[in-house]
Amino acid sequence: MDLKENKNRPILATVYAIIFLILLLLVKLNSPIVHGIDHLVQSIVFSFTNEHLTVLISILTNFGSPVVSLILACLVLAFVFFKREYAAAIWGFGTLIIGNGLAWVFKHIAARPRPALAQRLAPAHGYSFPSGHVFGTTLFVLLLLTLIVPRIKNHTTQSVIRVLAVIWVIFIMLSRIYLRVHYPTDTFGSLLLAGAVWEFAVMVWIKFFKQKVDVANSEGRHFQ
8 A cells, every 4th residue: 555645644634623623513503604504505405306316316325324335445455454465454444443433423422413304305313413424435435545446557447436436425425415314514524524534544554554564565574
């Protein structure tokens, strides 16, 4: 796994984290700013509502559920492990555990009720902020793009997968809003949290794992 050091990464991670915490505070305080953003985005997304689209989105959104995303992420890490890239697998599992743990903690801190039950177009339970679907999907996509896609030799195929991965994350975000099971700020908050977790995780890799992996590789051992 070749994650390069970037002097801007600590800044990016901090910015993601700070904006997320500000949004969390605004949600907790039931801020009019949050309501205004939510209402604006909802009015746009809801304008596309129709019966056939609802059926399609209701089916597809299940593939971005926290359980499905976790299973897919574990399959990615299992592949890496069986390639004898043990450090990358350990790092990846650690990122998943800590990331999902933080998402759970923040969800209970915010304790934000979901949109009214009568409005929902799909079943949902638990608190609303941040969205578990969006958080899990984003982490899975980041692991896929980092650990699997670089192994593909065809650069065009790599580019196509990257574009499709971004589209998939955006679709999951919009689907949760469309189905009235999350507010727009729930999905945006998840994206910020996932971004912060990922950037901090990459910094951990570079600081604590990368040098050991490079040394092991130079000696013909498997630790990566």
